[in-house]
Amino acid sequence: MLIHRPRRNRRNEVIRSLVRESHLLPAHLIAPLFVIDGTAQRVAIKSMPGQFRFSIDELVKEAKELYALGVHAVALFPVIDEKLKSPDARESFNPQGLNARSIRAIKEAIPEMMVMGDVALDPYSSDGHDGLVDGESGEILNDPTLEVLAKQALCEARAGADIIGPSDMMDGRVGYLRAALDEEGFHNVLIMSYCAKYASGFYGPFREALDSAPKKGDKKSYQMDPANAKEAIREAMLDEQEGADILMVKPGLPYLDVIYRLKENFTLPIAAYNVSGEYAMVKAAAANGWIDQDKVILETLVSFRRAGADVILTYFAKEAALLLRK
Ligand code: PBG
Numbered sequence: 001m002l003i004h005r006p007r008r009n010r011r012n013e014v015i016r017s018l019v020r021e022s023h024l025l026p027a028h029l030i031a032p033l034f035v036i037d038g039t040a041q042r043v044a045i046k047s048m049p050g051q052f053r054f055s056i057d058e059l060v061k062e063a064k065e066l067y068a069l070g071v072h073a074v075a076l077f078p079v080i081d082e083k084l085k086s087p088d089a090r091e092s093f094n095p096q097g098l099n100a101r102s103i104r105a106i107k108e109a110i111p112e113m114m115v116m117g118d119v120a121l122d123p124y125s126s127d128g129h130d131g132l133v134d135g136e137s138g139e140i141l142n143d144p145t146l147e148v149l150a151k152q153a154l155c156e157a158r159a160g161a162d163i164i165g166p167s168d169m170m171d172g173r174v175g176y177l178r179a180a181l182d183e184e185g186f187h188n189v190l191i192m193s194y195c196a197k198y199a200s201g202f203y204g205p206f207r208e209a210l211d212s213a214p215k216k217g218d219k220k221s222y223q224m225d226p227a228n229a230k231e232a233i234r235e236a237m238l239d240e241q242e243g244a245d246i247l248m249v250k251p252g253l254p255y256l257d258v259i260y261r262l263k264e265n266f267t268l269p270i271a272a273y274n275v276s277g278e279y280a281m282v283k284a285a286a287a288n289g290w291i292d293q294d295k296v297i298l299e300t301l302v303s304f305r306r307a308g309a310d311v312i313l314t315y316f317a318k319e320a321a322l323l324l325r326k
Contacts, residue, residue, distance in 0.1 A: 022305040024298065026070030026324055030116065030271075031317035034209050035059050035102045036079045047205035048276055049283045051315055053079050056102050060109045069321035073114040075165060075313055076102050079210050080123045088132065089124040093151035100159040107160035116192065117156030119149050119177065120168035128214040130168035130222060140221055145170050150180035157186040165248075167194040169222040175242030192271060192311075193244035196232035196258050199223035202251045202277030209276070232258045236266055244268065246311060251275040253300065256307040263308025271311035272304040279315040294323055 009019050034053040036043060041055035054062055063074055078098040084091040091097050099117065106115050120130040127133040131145035145168070153164045164181070166173050174193050181189050199220045207213040224231060236247050247266060249259045250273035263270050282300070286293035297316045304312045314320065 022302055024302045024305055024320070024324065026317075026321040027072060028305065028310065028312055029071050029301075029317040029320060030073040030075050030114075030311060030313045031066050031071050032075045032077060032313055032315060033059060033062060034077050034079060035098060037081065037098055045205065045209045047208050047280050048315060049280075049287065050319070051209070051279070053209065056098075056105045059102055060105050063106050063110055063113055066318055066321070067110050067113055069318060069325070071317045071321050072112065073116065073163070074106065075116040075118065076106075077118055077206075077210060078102060078123060082211070085124055085126040087126055087135070089121040089148060092121055092124040092148065093155040095155055095158065097155075100155055103156055103159035103161050114162045115160065116163035116165045117153070117159075117161035119153050119156070119164055119166040119173075121145065121148060121152075122168075122212045122214075123210050127216065128212055129217075130219065131170055138217060142170050142172070146173055146176045149173055150177055153177045154180060154184060154186075157181055157184070157189050161189065163190045163192050163246075165192045165194065167197065167250075169194065169197050169219075169224075171238075172242070174239045174244045178243040190245040191243065192246040192248055193239040194250055194273070195235045195239040195244065195247045196255070196262065197223050197248070197250045198226050198255065200226065200251050200254075200275070200277070202254070202275045205276035205280045226254070229258055229261060233261060233265055236262050240266060240268055246271050248273055248311075248313075249309075251278060252304055252309075252312070252314075253278050256303060259304065259307040259309050269310040270308055271313060272307070272309035274300065274304065274312060274314040274316065276315065282316075294319075298323055 036053040038055040039057050042058050043053040045051045103115050122130045131140040134141055246269045248271040249255050252272040252274040259272050282296055285291045
């Protein structure tokens with residue numbers, strides 16, 4: 001006689017729902033959105049089918065749709081005109097720049113929408129790096145970069161950003177940004193730190209969308225080695241001490257173990273960034289009829305929740321919200 005029959009708990013959907021361990025809601029999702037100058041523009045991103053570069057008017061429409069579907073947070077990534085890029089990335093803190101204007105537009109149209117501003121120099125840097133580059137040695141300069149990042153974060157906070165997302169991986173930037181924000185009275189602005197961000201091949205489509213690939217070299221001197229997990233704990237400890245509100249792991253799927261480790265070791269909420277390459281792989285396989293896209297989207301997103309992620313940044317946000325509605 002069989003005593004243990006785990007299948008009993010899977011007998012039908014009601015029982016499965018009773019014993020389900022992880023849940024996925026639109027409220028857990030943040031939708032990353034790309035912005036371009038102009039009006040009435042929705043420019044398709046080739047390597048990310050279903051994703052667009054939105055002009056601000058279209059961006060606001062998209063944000064309204066997301067909000068109505070229960071996705072109440074967006075992360076903005078501006079596509080900066082090549083002419084505005086410079087070695088000092090000064091466009092990153094232009095109060096009339098595309099980034100600040102898009103934050104303001106969403107906050108004006110939907111004040112309840114949580115808007116996350118990206119903090120890193122790559123979209124604005126003629127070198128395509130997240131930090132300032134030493135012209136002679138090619139070194140990515142840590143401490144001088146912090147000053148520019150702080151200007152960028154303040155520019156975003158003044159435009160109305162609710163969350164600041166430093167994605168640059170410079171040392172000490174969480175503490176530096178926290179101090180700069182507090183000094184100007186922005187003590188209520190959150191910092192979601194990209195704390196374990198790996199030097200990954202999965203960012204390819206994003207760099208195409210923003211035209212932000214490094215002109216020379218790679219990002220390995222600041223983004224983490226994919227082989228390391230203990231180092232993620234070290235990064236997380238530092239960001240916690242420096243005052244981060246949420247710790248992020250990026251990319252997502254290849255790093256579920258890192259999400260799990262951070263969840264086990266820290267009390268701060270954990271976010272996972274399901275990045276552009278992960279999105280592109282699903283879309284490409286689905287377009288070939290090789291996988292069931294809807295199933296794979298929900299399975300992917302619930303796997304982040306199971307691993308320990310509270311928050312998920314994903315280009316599937318809208319599709320997932322529509323699927324969850326059914
Ligand atoms: C750079 C940045 C990147 C992403 C978000 N911010 C790419 C990079 O580090 O080169 C990637 C996101 C994605 O692939 O979806 N600051």
